[in-house]
Amino acid sequence: MAKAPICDYEGSEYQKTFWEEGGRAYEDAVEAIALRRLLPSHGNHLLEVGAGAGRNTARYTGYQQITLLDYSRTQLEQARARLGDSPCYRYVAADVYKLPFVPAVFDGATMIRTIHHLKEAESALQQVRQVLAKDSTFILEFANKRNLKAIFRYLAGKQSWNPYKLEQVEFVELNFNFHPRQIRQWLHENDFRINGQLSVSHFRVGFLKRHVPLGILKALDSALQWTGGVWQLTPSVFVKSTLAEGMPRQDFAFQCPQCGFHPLEALEADITCPQCSTTFPYEDGIYDFRLK
Numbered sequence: 001m002a003k004a005p006i007c008d009y010e011g012s013e014y015q016k017t018f019w020e021e022g023g024r025a026y027e028d029a030v031e032a033i034a035l036r037r038l039l040p041s042h043g044n045h046l047l048e049v050g051a052g053a054g055r056n057t058a059r060y061t062g063y064q065q066i067t068l069l070d071y072s073r074t075q076l077e078q079a080r081a082r083l084g085d086s087p088c089y090r091y092v093a094a095d096v097y098k099l100p101f102v103p104a105v106f107d108g109a110t111m112i113r114t115i116h117h118l119k120e121a122e123s124a125l126q127q128v129r130q131v132l133a134k135d136s137t138f139i140l141e142f143a144n145k146r147n148l149k150a151i152f153r154y155l156a157g158k159q160s161w162n163p164y165k166l167e168q169v170e171f172v173e174l175n176f177n178f179h180p181r182q183i184r185q186w187l188h189e190n191d192f193r194i195n196g197q198l199s200v201s202h203f204r205v206g207f208l209k210r211h212v213p214l215g216i217l218k219a220l221d222s223a224l225q226w227t228g229g230v231w232q233l234t235p236s237v238f239v240k241s242t243l244a245e246g247m248p249r250q251d252f253a254f255q256c257p258q259c260g261f262h263p264l265e266a267l268e269a270d271i272t273c274p275q276c277s278t279t280f281p282y283e284d285g286i287y288d289f290r291l292k
């Protein structure tokens with residue numbers, strides 16, 4: 001099967017240009033509130049899918065260990081520069097469509113602002129499901145195609161795609177918005193049971209962000225996030241689910257993304273698969289499981 005295309009952030013200054021200098025203090029603050037509300041108070045090993053430069057990693061305080069996974073090595077380098085080398089963090093460059101872990105090694109996962117870039121989103125969710133143990137918590141953020149602005153634009157004839165249609169919309173190459181029902185359906189089909197939905201970023205409007213103090217927008221968004229349990233009309237939605245079926249948590253080990261051989265021990269050194277002889281480099285604290 002052809003490899004799914006990847007929205008590659010290699011070499012991108014996304015953290016600096018989009019978050020730190022891009023006027024996104026409001027979005028960052030309300031996402032932090034949503035995560036605080038949805039994260040379990042404790043856990044063993046969390047997989048952060050599409051971790052980027054680690055903007056959210058320090059927010060996962062209840063977990064003893066966090067594996068940051070991103071396709072871009074330079075994003076992980078930025079994350080490592082921010083978070084440092086600690087036995088609590090493991091940095092892994094890999095493709096979410098070919099996760100390099102043995103089944104059921106994590107008891108938590110997050111995917112924030114990442115499914116947004118996935119053309120084959122359900123296939124990625126299947127991969128995440130595979131590496132989670134039974135009863136794991138999965139927090140997924142997705143860009144919502146059925147948001148209020150999209151509905152108004154569609155009704156006013158200013159937007160060609162229909163926000164009510166179930167299929168995802170690719171509004172810019174490799175940038176997708178999803179229908180909430182489609183996301184719920186995929187989660188359900190992959191044995192996730194939804195236990196919370198938050199509507200986030202109600203006031204993502206340049207004029208409001210410029211003229212209303214951040215504290216007020218934060219407080220209002222925080223008060224409104226709960227409406228996500230009833231309707232989802234915001235550009236961003238957070239869904240918390242629990243994996244209802246699966247194995248109990250296994251000891252951590254890698255799995256060869258080329259041939260599926262496992263276990264491969266995490267030795268903080270290059271790893272060569274004894275079955276297919278592919279070597280996966282370990283350099284400057286980052287495992288590299290990307291397939292050439």
Ligand SMILES: C[S@@+](CC[C@H](N)C(=O)[O-])C[C@H]1O[C@@H](n2cnc3c(N)ncnc32)[C@H](O)[C@@H]1O
Binds near residue numbers: 052096
């Ligand atoms: C918009 S950034 C979000 C980063 C971080 N989660 C945040 O919210 O700040 C999306 C990230 O997903 C990563 N990504 C995109 N496609 C991927 C794939 N197929 N496998 C792994 N990571 C991927 C990109 O490299 C990028 O770092």
